[in-house]
Amino acid sequence: MFLFRSVFAVAFLLPFALRAHEGMWLPTLLKSIEGDMRSEGLHLSAEDIYSVNNGSIKDAVVLFGGGCTAEVISAEGLILTNHHCGFSAISSHSSLEQDHAKNGFWAPDRKAELRNPGLTATFVVRMEDVTERILSGLSPELAEAERREAIAALSAPIAQEAVAGTHYKAVVRPFNFGNSYYLIVTETFRDVRLVGAPPNAIGKFGGDTDNWMWPRHNADFSLFRIYAGPDNRPADPSDANVPFVPRHVLPVSMDGVKEGDFAMIFGFPGTTQRYLTSHAVDHVINVSDPARIAMRTASLGIIEPMIHSSDRIRLQYADKVANLSNYWKKFIGELRGLRELRTLERKQADERTFQAIADTAMGGAYASVLPDLAVLQEQFAPYATARDMFLEFFYYGPEILRLADAHAEVIEGAGGDAAKMMELKAKRLENDRIFYADYDVEIDKRVFKALLPIYMARVPAALAPTFLKQVGNDTDAWVDALYARSAFASPDRLESLLVKGGSRMKRTLAEDPAYKVARNIVTNYFEQVRPEHAAIGDRIESGMRMYVKGMSELFPEKVMWPDANSTLRLSYGKVEGSSPRDGVVYQPHTTLDGVMEKYVPGDPEFDVPERLIELYRTKDYGPYGEDGTMPVCFTSSLHTTGGNSGSPVLDGDGRLIGLNFDRSWESTMSDIQFDPEKCRNICVDIRYVLFIIDKFAGAKHLVDEMNVVRNDVPPTIDLPIHR
Numbered sequence: 001m002f003l004f005r006s007v008f009a010v011a012f013l014l015p016f017a018l019r020a021h022e023g024m025w026l027p028t029l030l031k032s033i034e035g036d037m038r039s040e041g042l043h044l045s046a047e048d049i050y051s052v053n054n055g056s057i058k059d060a061v062v063l064f065g066g067g068c069t070a071e072v073i074s075a076e077g078l079i080l081t082n083h084h085c086g087f088s089a090i091s092s093h094s095s096l097e098q099d100h101a102k103n104g105f106w107a108p109d110r111k112a113e114l115r116n117p118g119l120t121a122t123f124v125v126r127m128e129d130v131t132e133r134i135l136s137g138l139s140p141e142l143a144e145a146e147r148r149e150a151i152a153a154l155s156a157p158i159a160q161e162a163v164a165g166t167h168y169k170a171v172v173r174p175f176n177f178g179n180s181y182y183l184i185v186t187e188t189f190r191d192v193r194l195v196g197a198p199p200n201a202i203g204k205f206g207g208d209t210d211n212w213m214w215p216r217h218n219a220d221f222s223l224f225r226i227y228a229g230p231d232n233r234p235a236d237p238s239d240a241n242v243p244f245v246p247r248h249v250l251p252v253s254m255d256g257v258k259e260g261d262f263a264m265i266f267g268f269p270g271t272t273q274r275y276l277t278s279h280a281v282d283h284v285i286n287v288s289d290p291a292r293i294a295m296r297t298a299s300l301g302i303i304e305p306m307i308h309s310s311d312r313i314r315l316q317y318a319d320k321v322a323n324l325s326n327y328w329k330k331f332i333g334e335l336r337g338l339r340e341l342r343t344l345e346r347k348q349a350d351e352r353t354f355q356a357i358a359d360t361a362m363g364g365a366y367a368s369v370l371p372d373l374a375v376l377q378e379q380f381a382p383y384a385t386a387r388d389m390f391l392e393f394f395y396y397g398p399e400i401l402r403l404a405d406a407h408a409e410v411i412e413g414a415g416g417d418a419a420k421m422m423e424l425k426a427k428r429l430e431n432d433r434i435f436y437a438d439y440d441v442e443i444d445k446r447v448f449k450a451l452l453p454i455y456m457a458r459v460p461a462a463l464a465p466t467f468l469k470q471v472g473n474d475t476d477a478w479v480d481a482l483y484a485r486s487a488f489a490s491p492d493r494l495e496s497l498l499v500k501g502g503s504r505m506k507r508t509l510a511e512d513p514a515y516k517v518a519r520n521i522v523t524n525y526f527e528q529v530r531p532e533h534a535a536i537g538d539r540i541e542s543g544m545r546m547y548v549k550g551m552s553e554l555f556p557e558k559v560m561w562p563d564a565n566s567t568l569r570l571s572y573g574k575v576e577g578s579s580p581r582d583g584v585v586y587q588p589h590t591t592l593d594g595v596m597e598k599y600v601p602g603d604p605e606f607d608v609p610e611r612l613i614e615l616y617r618t619k620d621y622g623p624y625g626e627d628g629t630m631p632v633c634f635t636s637s638l639h640t641t642g643g644n645s646g647s648p649v650l651d652g653d654g655r656l657i658g659l660n661f662d663r664s665w666e667s668t669m670s671d672i673q674f675d676p677e678k679c680r681n682i683c684v685d686i687r688y689v690l691f692i693i694d695k696f697a698g699a700k701h702l703v704d705e706m707n708v709v710r711n712d713v714p715p716t717i718d719l720p721i722h723r
């Protein structure tokens with residue numbers, strides 16, 4: 001049940017209280033929070049934001065690739081997303097001769113825009129609550145796996161009927177642990193071309209050092225264009241395609257942002273865990289986050305200093321460090337935030353209140369849900385830990401294990417099919433060459449040595465792979481012996497074995513110590529861990545379904561939002577700074593002055609391009625500056641998570657004021673508990689984006705394509721927004 005009146009004053013007194021600005025709201029349910037949004041400064045109606053029949057803001061919001069958000073900013077299909085979201089496309093067009101990643105890329109005209117096979121842009125055509133149709137077709141006793149099958153059978157005709165006679169796609173997705181179901185109809189474009197990107201030194205300025213941190217000084221943006229067939233429908237990449245004509249274009253605001261201004265964000269947040277029980281939070285705080293942090297601290301402790309030791313190692317390992325460090329840093333922030341907010345104690349108190357009411361209310365229908373979940377969580381814990389440790393050791397740990405495992409096919413042979421075997425071998429040799437180009441065996445060995453004792457200490461004994469029994473006390477000596485004997489530690493040996501081939505190669509590699517350990521770990525996971533992890537996980541899912549249903553029935557005045565699940569959501573709040581902890585105050589804005597403060601000539605993270613320094617020196621900010629300074633980033637109290645990267649941040653009139661790209665470190669527990677004092681998302685000020693395109697890159701033709709608006713000047717394009 002959603003409330004119309006101001007929910008927050010009341011909500012604070014309730015268990016499971018929703019905090020101000022908490023929530024990632026379904027666009028179809030905005031009517032229920034419209035009143036609150038308007039009282040905070042929204043000038044539009046829910047219908048302006050999400051409409052099925054008319055162009056509305058949602059028609060300018062794009063799921064970019066699989067995991068980011070982008071937005072439409074011109075009537076000719078131009079879209080804006082983060083630099084880190086477009087980065088693999090940018091890199092794929094970069095070479096030593098034409099290093100677009102390093103130097104930036106700006107297509108001078110349409111013909112120069114670069115195609116990206118496989119990259120898609122997806123719009124949500126409409127969403128519809130189909131809970132009744134699904135739930136009424138389910139018998140309540142179904143086990144989780146049968147329930148899934150029954151739901152798939154019920155969903156298929158709903159989706160088919162929704163797209164009949166169209167080129168749209170449709171799915172039915174569960175929300176709230178399967179208490180509600182939505183039909184989501186989408187339109188996916190397959191010809192998405194790179195239009196522009198600033199150099200790394202601007203787009204990634206500050207690198208991993210600044211990642212998850214405020215104050216921030218990078219312009220984390222890139223520009224793409226959606227192309228469609230001549231009928232404006234999705235088409236395979238082709239010269240015959242033309243720029244897509246969108247249903248809505250976001251006006252770009254030149255008015256800037258002031259502390260206290262209303263703001264909202266629209267995008268595709270990935271995952272949150274708002275409704276975890278205290279037992280599950282206990283596991284995150286005391287087991288899971290510490291384990292994953294310990295493993296990554298150990299490997300980063302080896303690799304990170306090495307990337308500063310030589311250019312070769314930097315080029316080989318910088319991406320790996322970025323990948324390891326992004327969630328390492330997130331886990332650390334999250335752990336600290338959960339402790340500071342006393343999330344565990346709060347959850348326990350909320351659960352006591354729930355239990356006291358559930359014991360008697362509704363004939364005790366919800367009386368056993370929490371005790372049952374507590375038992376399940378205890379059974380689940382060792383499997384969850386074994387899985388975490390498997391992921392950290394095998395997927396993020398020493399690369400020799402993944403390399404060895406990737407040879408399973410050639411080692412097992414192709415069922416005697418000689419031609420197939422030739423093909424497999426050729427591909428393997430090629431992939432091995434690519435792998436070794438970015439591999440340093442000494443670093444890898446040191447990572448193995450650093451991780452092994454942590455892995456041994458933390459993996460639950462009953463679920464541990466058997467190879468650990470042979471390791472003994474001197475783990476370093478065991479690792480040395482493994483690398484000394486393994487062919488995978490020697491590119492030449494491996495290559496000559498593969499080239500010779502035959503049964504000798506198969507026998508040698510099958511007995512290779514790295515291969516045996518890799519297979520042992522993988523088999524152990526798939527046979528001893530995963531089945532039970534999935535089975536208990538299913539029972540937890542069904543318990544959680546009951547628990548959140550109980551929350552809404554026992555506390556009907558409670559406002560709830562469904563956990564993020566990569567579907568379209570809206571959050572709202574204000575442009576504001578924060579006081580994340582005692583004695584610390586964050587201002588909401590940064591400027592180009594801060595870029596220059598951080599400037600370290602020649603530094604891989606903090607170098608500044610000559611042209612930008614020049615613009616700073618001459619204060620040549622064009623129309624984009626404000627009182628002689630150039631705004632760069634700002635923070636706002638919008639509830640976001642991974643997947644919101646590239647999301648549009650809009651003012652109360654639906655005009656683009658910023659581009660979301662991160663959260664502050666003190667916010668990262670917001671996936672589990674949001675806090676209105678601490679939690680801030682980080683955006684590039686849209687004026688900095690325009691400044692970089694126009695003044696830095698000289699690509700003013702792209703700005704001219706946009707609908708740039710000022711409060712005192714009426715918009716040039718007639719907008720489908722009705723006030």
Ligand code: ARG
Pocket residue numbers: 084207208211212322323326642645661662663
């Ligand atoms: N922390 C942001 C996110 O989770 C940005 C990550 C990319 N940037 C980086 N320095 N690794 O995606």
Ligand code: GLU
Pocket residue numbers: 640641642643644645661662663
């Ligand atoms: N950088 C994140 C992303 O790629 C957004 C930051 C967050 O997790 O809030 O989606």
